[in-house]
Amino acid sequence: MNKDKIVLKIEKLSKRFPGVQALQSIDFDLKRGEVHVLLGENGAGKSTLVKILSGSLLQDSGTIFLDGEKVNFFSPEEAQNRGIAMVYQELDLIPSISIAENIFLGRYPLKKLFGIIDWRQVYHEAEKIFKENFNLEIDVRREVKRFGVAIQQLTAIARALSQNPKVLILDEPTSALSPLECQQLFKIIRNLKKRGVSIIFISHRLKETFEIGDRVTILRNGEKVNTLLVKDVSEQDLVRMMLGREADKETVREKTSVGDEILRVKDLTKEGMFYKCNLRLYQGEILGITGLMGAGRTEFAKSLFGVLNPDKGEVYIQGRRVKIRSPKDAIRAGIGYLNENRMEGLVPFLSIAGNITLASLNYICKMGLLMKDKEKSISKRFVDELEIHPPELEREVRYFSGGNQQKVALSRWLCNRSKILILDEPTRGIDVGAKEEVFRLMSRLSKEGISIIMISSEMPEVLRMADRILVMHKGRFVAEYKRGEATQEDLLLAAAGGEKNARI
Ligand SMILES: Nc1ncnc2c1ncn2[C@@H]1O[C@H](COP(=O)(O)OP(=O)(O)OP(=O)(O)O)[C@@H](O)[C@H]1O
C-alpha cells in the first residue's frame, strides 16, 4: 500500500454564507490510510468544509480532486457513489423508523428473484454491523427515537461503515460517546486505516488528536492556520493555533458552602430504565452524575423534568412533595433541563434571542406583550459572555454551527433562573475556550444559590466541577463520592459496574 498516495485534495476552497465567510481559500489533502484531524473553535468552518466534501454543500469557488480527478458533488449520493461516506455532526437519522431501516435507507438489499426488499437480510445485516463493530446486541427493529444519542450516533457510524467507503468523514463522532465507546470507535478506525481507508476526524477533545491522528489541520475563522504531523505538536500548540492566543487559565471552582436540601428523590423507578434512584441535592451544590452510555442517566433526568413519567417514587422540592407530569410542571416548580440532544430543545426557525429567552417569558413579557428590548438585552449578555458567534441576535438558530447552537441551548437555562438546573452533557460540542466560560457561569450560578445536576460522560470535567458525584450503572446509582475523593479510574470502574471504595 502506498501510504503517501493522495486520495483527496482540495485547492483554494471558499464558501460564504450571508454575513459570514465560512471558508476562505482552503488547501487540504488526505492520504491513503491516514487519519487527518480537523480542529478549530466553534464556527471555524470545520463542518462546512466536510459538508462540501460529502456533497451536501456546494463551494463558491475552489477545486476538489478525488484520486487526481477533478470532481464536483451536487448531492450526498454522488459523493457516496465515489466512496465518500460521512457521519454528520447533527445526526440526519429519521427518528420514526427503525435502526436497521436508517442504516440501509435507499440501499436496501433486495431478494434476487422478485426485486423486493429482503427484510430478513436488512435486520440480519444491521445486527451484524452492531455486533461486529461495537460488540453490541441491540434490537435493530426498534425506532431510532427510542434510543439515546449514543446509540443514534453509533447508528450513523454503522450506516457510513456499511457503505464500505474509501474516505470516511466523522464530524464530532465522539461527543455523544462515553470513554469505552470511544475506544471501540478508535479500534474500528485503526482497522479501517490498515485496510487503506482514509479518515477525516473532527473533535473538540484535543487528546483524541494524539490518540488516533496522523496529521492535523487547524482552522480559524474560516482560514487555514496550518497542517502538521501530530507527532510534531503539543496540545498547547494546538490550542494556541485554534484560539490565536494562549489558552485561558483553567478556572478552579472555589469551595462553596452548600445550603439546605432543595431536592430529594426517593425510590424513583421507571421499568426498563432506572430503579430505586435516591438522591438529595442541596442549595448551591453541583452534583455530578456520570456513567456509561445507556446507564439511564438521561431517562432519570427526563423523568425529573416531566418528559417521561416514572412508574414509582417520590420527588420533594424544599421538603414539599411535587408531582411533575410535564415540562410545564417542572418549569413551574423551578426546574430547568438542558437536553442532551440540543436540537430537541431548540426551535430552529426562531432567532437566537427568541431561543435564549424562551423559558424566561415571564421576565420579558408585560401583560402578555413581549418586550423586545428586554429580550435583546438579556440574550445579548449571553451572546457576549459565551462568545456566541456570529453575535447576531436576530439570526435564526439553524444557521449557527453546532457548538454555537449548544451555547444557545445552554443560555436558555442559565438565564431562566431556575432553582434547580439539570444540565445533560452541557459541554458537548463546545470548544476549549468556550468551555471555560461555561464552567465559570456554572460556578457563579452555584455561588448565587442555584443547584445544578451536571450529567456528563466527561469524567475529568465532572471531577473538576462537582461537589459530589453519583455514578450510575444499569439504571442504579452504584457509587457516591465527595469532591476530591475519587479519581477518574474510580469513576470508570464504578461506571462499568465494579465499584471500588464506593459508599452506596
Ligand atoms: N446553513 C448556514 N447558513 C448560514 N450560515 C451558516 C450555515 N452553516 C454554517 N454557517 C456559518 O458558517 C460558519 C462556519 O460554521 P461551521 O458549522 O462550519 O463551524 P464548525 O467549525 O463546524 O463549528 P462547531 O465546532 O461549532 O461545529 C459559522 O459562522 C456558521 O454560523
Ligand SMILES: [Mg+2]
Ligand atoms: Mg461543526
